[in-house]
Amino acid sequence: MTPTTPTTPAPSPTAAPTTAARRRHDPTVRGFASDNYAGVHPELLAALALANGGHQPAYGADDYTAHLAEVFRAHFGPRAEVYPVFNGTGANVVGLQALTDRWGAVVTTDTAHIHTDECGAPERVAGLKLLTVPTPDGKLTPELVDRQAFGFDDEHRATPQVVSLTQSTELGTCYTPDEIRALAEHAHERGMAVHLDGARLANAAAALDLPLAALTTDVGVDVLSFGGTKNGMLYGEAVVVLDPGRVTRMPHLRKLSMQLASKMRFVSVQFEALLADGLWRRGAEHANAMAARLAAGVAAVEGVTISYPVQANAVFARLPREAADRLRKRYRFYDWDAARGEVRWMCSFDTTEDDVDGFLAALREEMGR
Known part of the structure; x- marks a missing residue:
């Protein structure tokens, strides 16, 4: 049988890229709604292009994912195991499942992302009970943990098995190493494990001028x-197992939770670029610096009050609703607590001084009306 000649030739790996897509947004528009609004860091786009072309095994059997364990161990220690996933909710669901039984519960704050912003995924998908406690600054303490860490042998109550922290917190504050160590020792003494939601761990490490291991493994x-x-990648997060003795069957949990990427090389190569030469720190330091600049300017605007210490890349503030609504027409941002007139302004790796100064000028105008 004569082979059929393809009607469309395969693209050349060296040809200049073309596309039929058209730009649908104005790239000059800036905002302070979320660090997720930012585009992809140019160095990470270059990494994606580097990994493109040719064929590589799927589902994590590629060369980039094979090398990723070495990259993560350089930051988190020789026992660290890394499992790339699609997104932060997926990472939390997989990580928490790995540490719990079917009757397990997780102690966390009432502002935690797993409680307020994941559509119940830890409870509906992972089958967990979240036991929340209020905090003044988004941070747990051993005393606060004990409000929910009881009844371990009570068959009528979900068993507290994990303490879940967020670093930096949902309120933009940062745990010190001593605070995390105290929580971890307290949890371990009670037979509980410690999970850390590090969606913005880079910002906390940069703010505290510490390596990543100092806030996790150590x-x-x-x-x-x-x-x-949130630090410049196109997509992708990772579950990092720091104590392999506490988990089993991680590959199965990742697949069961619909977080196994077929073309995983494109997640892994971004993490390599992010972690290999300090790009993670440079992006986080810049975002933090822009938040500090924003906070300094906001503090000088009469009628606007900053709600929490600005320690990473978030600024929370209270201002009159009418002024916030007018300002939002010029720069996008979210309400945090609408009843209190509280909003959240986020800075990212690509926020510029001009962005901050322009926003402050607009804020002063709207507050002066």
Whole structure:
């Protein structure tokens, strides 16, 4: 049989890229709604292009994912195991499942992302009970943990098995290493494991001028959800197992949770670029610096009050609703607590000084009306 000649030739790996897509947005528009609004860091786009072309095995059997364990161990220690996933909710669901039984519960804050912003995924998908406690600054303490860490042998109550922290917190504050160590020791004494939601771990490490291990491996964290998207990646997060003795069947859990990427090389190569030469720190330091600049300017505007210490890349503030609504027409941002007139302004790796100064000028105008 004569082979059929393809009607469309395969694209040349060296040809200049073309596309039929058209730009649908104005790239000059800036905002302070979320660090997820930012585009992809140019160095990470270059990494994606580097990994493109040719064929590589799917589902994590590629060369880039094979090398990724070495990259993560350089930051988190020789026992660290890394499992790339699609997104932060997926990382949290997989990580928490790995640390719990079917009757397990997770102690966390009432502002935690797993409680307020994941559509119940840890409870509906992972089958967990979240036991929440209020905090003044988004941070747990051993005393606060004990409000929910009881009844371990009570068959009528979900068993507290994990303490879940967020670093930096949902309120923009940062745990110190001593605070995390105290929580980890407290949890471990009670037979509980420690999970850290590190969607913005890079921002906390940059703010505290510490290596990543100083806030995780060295202070007793067992499983980490490590963020990339909020620090310049196109997509992708990672579950990092810091104590392999506490988990089993991680590959199965990832697949069962619909977080196994077929073309995983494109997640892994971004993490390599992010972690290999300090790009993670440079992006986080810049975002933090822009938040500090924003906070300094906001503090000088009469009628606007900053709600929490600005320690990473978030600024929370209270201002009159009418002024916030007018300002939002010029720059996008979210309400945090509409009843209190509280909003959240986020800075990212690509926020510029001109962005901040322009926003402050608009804020002063709207507050002066």
